[in-house]
Amino acid sequence: MVPDAKVALLQNLRQQRLMRPLLIAVTDPQLLTPELRDQQRQELAGTQGRLSLQLQPLVSKDLFFGADGQSRFDGLLTTAEGGSSWAVLHPRTTLIAPFEDRLAGELVWAIAGDDAALRRYINAWLAREQARGQMEALFDYWVRLSPSERTGR
Numbered sequence: 581m582v583p584d585a586k587v588a589l590l591q592n593l594r595q596q597r598l599m600r601p602l603l604i605a606v607t608d609p610q611l612l613t614p615e616l617r618d619q620q621r622q623e624l625a626g627t628q629g630r631l632s633l634q635l636q637p638l639v640s641k642d643l644f645f646g647a648d649g650q651s652r653f654d655g656l657l658t659t660a661e662g663g664s665s666w667a668v669l670h671p672r673t674t675l676i677a678p679f680e681d682r683l684a685g686e687l688v689w690a691i692a693g694d695d696a697a698l699r700r701y702i703n704a705w706l707a708r709e710q711a712r713g714q715m716e717a718l719f720d721y722w723v724r725l726s727p728s729e730r731t732g733r
Contacts, residue, residue, distance in 0.1 A: 581644070581656040581663045584672050590655060591676070594626045601632040605644045605653040612637060620657070645670045660723045677723055 582590055589598070602624070606612050617635050625631035635657065643649050644656045645666070655676070658666070663675040709715055 581658060581666055581670075581673050582654070582676050583650045584674055585650075586654050587674050587676065590624060593624045593631060594629055597630060598632075601634045602654050603634050603636055603652065605638040605649065605656045606635045607638050607641050607644075607656070608658065609637070611635070611657050616657075641666060645673070664723060674726055675723065 590602075593602075604620070612635055617633055621631050621633040622629075624633070636653070638644060638649075638653075638656075641656065641658070644653055650672075656663075656666075660675065660677055667673055667675045
């Protein structure tokens with residue numbers, strides 16, 4: 581997630597060098613790894629680019645979306661799915677997917693007990709939506725398109 585005022589900054593890091601560290605807020609402790617930081621730096625600046633990238637732990641995503649957070653942080657590292665929800669709630673932010681489709685993610689749906697009927701229903705629904713091509717279309721619409729592309733502005 582990126583404040584709209586900083587989208588161009590992040591999208592142009594390959595062409596222009598940033599003379600300060602890029603500060604990214606992170607609320608999920610599982611995302612605070614040196615490996616992910618290095619992957620993100622490479623995606624944003626390119627293999628030859630130089631970029632000082634700092635991942636800053638944050639207690640709550642709400643702190644990022646406040647006025648102080650919007651000025652302090654250059655972005656918020658979150659999942660594409662979660663970020664699309666936050667983008668709806670905070671229209672002056674943009675979801676940027678720096679890894680595009682190069683990092684795999686998995687969706688897990690926990691079913692209590694041994695509810696075979698619910699499991700069959702969910703599996704059939706997922707298979708039907710996948711066969712209809714809706715999974716890719718929904719991903720393209722909610723993750724790959726910017727809010728302005730979705731609204732036609």
